[in-house]
Structures are given as structure tokens and as C-alpha cells.
Amino acid sequence: ELGVDCLWLSPMYPSPLRDDGYDISDYYNIHPDYGTLDDFKKLIAEAKKRDIRIITDLVMNHTSDLHPWFQEARKSKDSPKRDWYVWSDTDDLYTETRIIFLDTEPSNWTYDEVAGQYFWHRFYRTQPDLNWDNPEVIEEFKNIARFWLDLGLDGFRADAVPYLIERDHTSNENLPETHEILKDFRAFMDEEFPGTILLGEANMWPWDLRPYFADGDEFQMCFHFPVMPRLFMAVKKGEVSDVIDIMERTPDIPANCQWCTFLRNHDELTLEMVTEEERQWMWEQYAPEDRMRLNLGIRRRMAPLLDNDRRKLELLNVVLFSLPGSPILYYGDEIGMGDNIWLFDRNGVRTPMQWKNAPNAGFSEAEETYAPAIDDDAFGYARVNVENALADEHSLWYWTKHLIAMRKEHPALSRGSYEFVQTDNPAVLAILRKCENETILALANFSNKAQVARVALPEYAAHEKVELFSQIPHGCKDETHRTLLEPYEYQWLLMRD
Numbered sequence: 001e002l003g004v005d006c007l008w009l010s011p012m013y014p015s016p017l018r019d020d021g022y023d024i025s026d027y028y029n030i031h032p033d034y035g036t037l038d039d040f041k042k043l044i045a046e047a048k049k050r051d052i053r054i055i056t057d058l059v060m061n062h063t064s065d066l067h068p069w070f071q072e073a074r075k076s077k078d079s080p081k082r083d084w085y086v087w088s089d090t091d092d093l094y095t096e097t098r099i100i101f102l103d104t105e106p107s108n109w110t111y112d113e114v115a116g117q118y119f120w121h122r123f124y125r126t127q128p129d130l131n132w133d134n135p136e137v138i139e140e141f142k143n144i145a146r147f148w149l150d151l152g153l154d155g156f157r158a159d160a161v162p163y164l165i166e167r168d169h170t171s172n173e174n175l176p177e178t179h180e181i182l183k184d185f186r187a188f189m190d191e192e193f194p195g196t197i198l199l200g201e202a203n204m205w206p207w208d209l210r211p212y213f214a215d216g217d218e219f220q221m222c223f224h225f226p227v228m229p230r231l232f233m234a235v236k237k238g239e240v241s242d243v244i245d246i247m248e249r250t251p252d253i254p255a256n257c258q259w260c261t262f263l264r265n266h267d268e269l270t271l272e273m274v275t276e277e278e279r280q281w282m283w284e285q286y287a288p289e290d291r292m293r294l295n296l297g298i299r300r301r302m303a304p305l306l307d308n309d310r311r312k313l314e315l316l317n318v319v320l321f322s323l324p325g326s327p328i329l330y331y332g333d334e335i336g337m338g339d340n341i342w343l344f345d346r347n348g349v350r351t352p353m354q355w356k357n358a359p360n361a362g363f364s365e366a367e368e369t370y371a372p373a374i375d376d377d378a379f380g381y382a383r384v385n386v387e388n389a390l391a392d393e394h395s396l397w398y399w400t401k402h403l404i405a406m407r408k409e410h411p412a413l414s415r416g417s418y419e420f421v422q423t424d425n426p427a428v429l430a431i432l433r434k435c436e437n438e439t440i441l442a443l444a445n446f447s448n449k450a451q452v453a454r455v456a457l458p459e460y461a462a463h464e465k466v467e468l469f470s471q472i473p474h475g476c477k478d479e480t481h482r483t484l485l486e487p488y489e490y491q492w493l494l495m496r497d
């Protein structure tokens, strides 16, 4: 009903859940807590009926240490699975590689008593890295992909892809050999399952992300990580230059590719792609308490981050929908769900969806859920839930539905070119989106004060303009389009010929 046309499911495979499912112990099944393969087939069929595609996470870089492959591999150096993982007699190899889970892992090597060697892991020590130099691993992952795509899945979000291959004296990230493997994987999918998609998770700078699109023959889509924290920076500073700057430093991508943009997801709000100084500032502003921080990020949800201020929530969402790329919404953010910073790791932003004011927020009839539903005063399920949102025509849910519908109605917003237009006001962002038949000027005031912005658009002076949210015509016929914007106000101005 919201208008979502693709679901991305985080890992639903059997797993000991040491990393909430990103530690897979069987790639060919569904975790019994979630249901069965038949349930999953039914989900795909029901989604198709509603024109909703489904992609799932495919964790390629590592498995769970409880996966039978690893259990087999550690048994002996002669084990046929030994070479499926990355081993060393010492832990002083690959010392130029950074640690990602800084809060918990002192090293990327862990000694395994049974194996009598160290194994390599870029994430938790319960997630040994697979050895992608081994052709058997490549073949196995093609079989895994075949299994799921045969069921009618529409593609994968390929998890943690920069780290597939290791080479001494490198950072072991974004290596050319890794790109080769990914391209080969894409070619295989195109050939056997045309129309399916690979979305890459590479938390990198735009110039390091660009190679993941290659010549349009590697990933069709990649997350644009660096713009995300800058949107939060901009709304706190009341100034938009950081957003413009990172987008202008983003290289063009092939015509058959697209960015995926987002405000929040299931992980911490990552601050990997900002400077040390910016990170400190973001932590001070958005994570004043220690337990709100995790690794290089902030483990909070969108509504609490934005002071549950409807104006800021709308502003950032409109900007997200005005930037190039396909916006991804995190479940629950459309009703303004909160977080639980008392839960371990990133679980605080992974609490049950709040459907209604009922036990477990209506998420489950089980006596107890994996994580408790949020029940605090501001964000608890008694108040913040889907049922209430649907009963209130002014709710954030209805507003989000409207936003999605408008983006679908106006191809300039989804497929159009984009350029930043000078506004003479550092608090106001102006993005011009253009496609063959329409032009839309998106204006957004990031400041908590009213602002006047003058936008030099002489070629559109004579055009009639209508603001799409209010449907109010905009009378201005000046060469320098002059607009007054209330605090955090936004506009989408459609230029009529």
C-alpha cells in the first residue's frame, strides 16, 4: 500500500545469529525461526502478485564458523575444504589491512586450536573469510545463486564485496582480482537469469565505488554511502555545501547503472566516509551518550536522530528523493519508529515492526520475540504503530506514500539528469532534475530559520511553475527565481512549458 516496489531482505538463511544472520551456516535454506522454504516461495508469489520484487542478501565474503565447510576445513590441512578459507601460520601477514569491527575485534586473524593455524576474518571472529582465489568457491556461489534465482528471486544485495580477495602488501580492499570475480558473477547472472540484479555493498568513497560499475558490466547498482552522513551534517549545520561537494566529486556512472541512496539501514549510521574531525562532530551532535556509538558510527534510528521533528524528517526524505538514485527506506522509518540503545550491537535499530497496539507490537504471536518491541513514551508501539498511522490522514506514513507516488508520477525525479543550481544562500539546496518531457526544481531549506533564496534560472523565467506538494502555482517570472522558504521547508517546482 505504501508503494514500495522492491523488498530487500537481510539474511534469512540458517545461522547461529552471531552477526544477526550475516553469519550463514547453510546457504540453501531458511532459518527455522522465520519459516520454511515453502513459506519463502509463497512470499515470492504473493509479492509478484503485487508487482513487488524481492532481493536478498548474499553474503559472499565469509560464512559462519559453524558452517559445515569451515568445520570440515579446520579438521586438517588435508581436508578438501581447507583451501576454501584463508589460513596462515602467523598473524603478521596482511598487516596493512584495517579492522572493521573495531569495538570487538583486536585483529583480522584468529588462532583456531583445531586447525592449528590462524584464519582470516574481516568481521567477527565467528565469520571466517572464504578464499575467493579458489575456483570451487566461485562455482559454489553460482550454485547458491541458481538455487534462489530459480525460485523466482529478483537478485541480490551482495554483502561486503570489497574484501573478497587478499594480496600481501595491499589494503586487501577493492583489488582488481575482486572486480574480476564480481564481473564474472554478473556475466553468469545475465546469461542464466536475465533481468536479475546485483546491488553492491561497498562502503567506499565515490571514486573507489565507481569501478564497481565497471563498463556497466559489474554491479547494476551500488549504495552511495558518502552522501548519507552529509545529509545529517547539513541539517544540523543548516548548511548544504557538504552535500553538494560530495555529489560533485561523484563520478558519472554508466547509463545502465544507478545509485541506491538511503538515510538509515540495519547497521550503524556509518561515519567511515567522513574525516576524523567530522566524525567527532557528528558523534557530539548525534550520539552524546557513549552507548549510542558503535565502531565508526551511530546506532540510532532516523526519527530519534532528527528529534522526531516532522519538518526535518520530511526535509531529508524529500532531498533523498530529489538526488539521483533509487531511494531505499528502512522498515519502520515510514512510521517514525524509535530505537533501543540498551540492546547489544546494532540490535537497537532492529526491533519488531510496530503494527499495532498489541502484544509484541502485533509483530508476532510468540510469547517472546528475539528483540523486545520498543515501548518507551515517545516511540513505543502503543502510540507509534501502523494501525494508528493508517487512521490518521496526516501521518508520516501517508506523507511517505504520497512522496513515493509523486516520484513514480514524475520520471524527471527517477530517471532525469541532475545538476545543483546556485542559490546565493548556503542553507538552501537547489537541484534541477530534467528528463525529456519535464523539468523539476527541488528546493530545500536546511536551516531552522526562514530563508530567501534566489535561483538563477533565466531559461525557465517564462515558464509557469507549480509546486507539486501543495499544487499551488508559483507566480515568479523573474530571471532570478526568488523564493521564501520557511524553516526546513522544501518545494518541488514543476516547470510548465
Ligand code: GLC
Pocket: 019, 022, 023, 059, 123, 159, 160, 201, 266, 267
Ligand atoms: C555488511 C552488513 C552488516 C554485517 C557485515 C558483515 O556490512 O550490512 O550488517 O555485519 O556486512 O557481514
